[in-house]
Amino acid sequence: MISQSREHTLLETIHNDPSRRVPVPQGPSYLTTPGAESIWDVVKSWAFTLDHKRIGVMYLVGIMTAFLLGGIMAGFVRMELWDGQPNLLGFLANDGEDPVTRAQDGYNQAFTLHGAIMTFLFIIPSIPGALGNIFLPMMLGAKDVAFPRMNLCSFYLWCFGALFFVGALFTTGLDTGWTFYTPYSTSTNTAVIAATMGVFILGFSSIFTGLNFVVTVNTMRPKGMTWFKMPLFLWGIYSTAIIQILATPVLAITLLLLIAERTLGIGVFDPSRGGDPVLYQHFFWFYSHPAVYIMILPGMAIISEVIPVFCRKHIFGYMFIAYSSVAIALLGFLVWGHHMFTSTESPMAAVIFSALTFSVSIPSAIKVFNWTATMYKGSIVLKTPMLYALSFLFLFTIGGLTGLFLGALSVDVHLHDTYFVVAHFHYVMMGGTLIAFLAGLHYWWPKMFGKMYNEFFASIACLLVFVGFNLTFFPQFILGTQGMPRRYAGYEPEFQSLHQMSTTGFVVLGCGLFLCLGVLIHSLLAGKKAPANPWGSGTLEWKACSPPTHHNFETTPWVGDPYVYDDFVYDPEIEGYVEVLPDLARGEVPAGAESEPSEA
């Protein structure tokens, strides 16, 4: 039973007997390049680094740039939709002289760029590539991932794919939507081949990352860390990696078929040659539905770490959360047809896909209940990462529940391809994954860069993001049920007030995100030095110094229960938590030990 007296005792213990402090060996930061004589040396040491943390940081810079680009496109879309007349985006257009059709064309380009950049360049690589790369090996107490060279290769593939992709998009444009549906994509004269080649390359980057993570988790767990003593972040990333390996090749094959269709006219998807355009949708969603879980599972994984730490309480229902990640990963392969209820797929197929879709909702519901239950009788610290985690719970619950409408066949017929769907997947992808990403970014920032950020302004940014997000996307649910179709450059006057609310929300959301960026950059320049364990977390990455050394751990860390916080005490002198060793000589039971029989 932890109590204030216990905290006092612990604090006294470490003051009286410094040898009871678990030491955190200090060393040179992985961010510095010892022995560098010129800026060129520094650049070289980053460009050819095999350090998973540096690769993670480079990923972070890359995906944030992509996010900014995708966000600008979202801004174009929202500005065009301020009124119902297409009149703004003519400058993005490919052809045509008439101002209205040029604006329509520009709008189509803008929403395609927004969707494609956000999906392929930002959200799929975001959490695994940046945060996963840095913290997956560290949570295992390891020096690096299993295949460091492959890891670097994965990053360069991402860069190459991104350059190819963005280059193509900005020179000849792309107006197919991020889904490349045939036969539109085989008949439009925009850069479909170049863009799909870009996605193809990005897919390999994703496969490499996934493969690396699977091997790392399987072979590099430290002594004492059995599967069910792994932090839940690892379960989430591991499930994600399995999907990345199994599903991404299908996307690659599909895109190759699309390229062959365009260049050679093989006729797989062309009805005039005996092909079937709907077949493309089956192929595409066979990847892209599991990809939805590539996007959300890592987000859930972060939330499973942040909530127990900031509630100072053991995660509730570890096994259910771990198994639900795996269940989501596997069931996620069987539900792709729910994107196609109105696509002329047979009613029999639609019914089966609908039933399977509802089965995926259960593991997600389990997670939400378990996170909420973790808060019960905790000691809830409302720091920025926790504020984002609470936002996540709120927004993801809406995102998940609105999925029930779309899974229900007869209701989906009305809602399919309307703004209801747009709102639903933004609540899951942005309200879920992006918010979880921000939670993780604020949670691990002190570890990654060794600096604390301004808590007050970071919380304000979180609040702005939360309010702005809801203002942007909640009105879109109503637009959708009222019948406003997706991907419309113009609309009828009755939709205008809701669209204007949405655009206003976008501005608030943008301010929040820029404030968040400002706070983080400010911390790099002028932030206080971070202690090794500012939040009192129990996972292994916090047993390294902040920022870690090149090898992460100078001594092998001691593996305990990742969610037991009894032995951590806040030391005001270092403004961080200190882990106190149990006095084994006196027969004290280590804190994690008492829970073990019930977990096994």
Add this chain to the structure above:
Amino acid sequence: MIENLLNSANSLTATALPLAGFWFREAASENAGDVDFLFNAILWICVFFFVLIVAMMVVFTARYYARPGHSAEHTAHHNNALEATWSIIPLFIVMWIFGAGYWGYMNLRTPPDSAYEVQVIGKKWNWSFVYPNGYIDANLHVPIDEPVKLVMTSDDVIHSVFIPAFRVKMDVVPGRYSKVWFTANKMAPTDDGSGGEDMGGFDLFCTEYCGQQHSSMLAKVIVHESGTFQDWLVEASNWIDKTPPAVAGERLYKERGCAACHSIDGSTKAGPTWKGIYGTEEPLVSGESVTVDENYIRESILNPNAKVRAGFKPVMPSYQGQLKEREIDAIIWYIKSLSGEQAPDAWPDLPAEGEEGGEGEAPTDGEAAATDV
């Protein structure tokens, strides 16, 4: 009896669920009630769980926030009974939602045999609704209280028919026929019954992204009061005979999709403008040139990619089988009138009053059109 019960159930849901009007447009088809009922049922389930979770979050945060003198209590790390409960109860709820959705969906996908059939052709970026006698309209006209089945196909890319007021939607795919059906039971509140140019009607949207002017691929659904539909159809089918050729051409220009790519004010869209084009000599992609006369215009309508004007892409779909001879003539007259030619006030070979079935021209051509597509 059952109808009464259903009616009272409907009015009950309408009063008990005040959110309904907020979410939906007024329902105007017989099946829409089921869809709305299920939507509202799911809505209340969602509201319940959402309030539950947010309330727990708020209460826990308020009671257990970190403060001096308060620390976390050790509680069980898991509780199989509790966790099984909150897995199984949602499972039963979603099974019910699935069942209700399934039942409603099968209704939406099973048209009655007696349904009145209208063929629909989607084409960038307009709709053609082909009635059984071959008449083609740019808007969908249906009789009230009668099941109507749309048999749909596309000439180019995938489109999708969506009528929010009827709560129906179905993709329109090239190379296959898709079906959707409904029974309209209300006229649109904005429909003035005139059948005129700016008549009201329910919105019909294209909801599968189909390229540049996707958001302009709109039509209206006009519900005709009982007994007046056939009269309307006969009247509408003969419209061209009673319309001066150039005026008819103008209507075809607007209704049959020419306007999407051809301007009449001299500006260039996907295709050349029609203003002043008649009689000019124009260069072709092949390097040759052609005089824009009746024969060239006719060829461009029926086999548009045979002689493509220089500076344009071969994107125009063929109208072979979709325009009757007289309609092609009307369009030619319209184009000629845009170059200052004087068009006749009436068709020369017809008496002023078009006799239905006299020549039999319209229906015969219409059937040909229906089988060709």
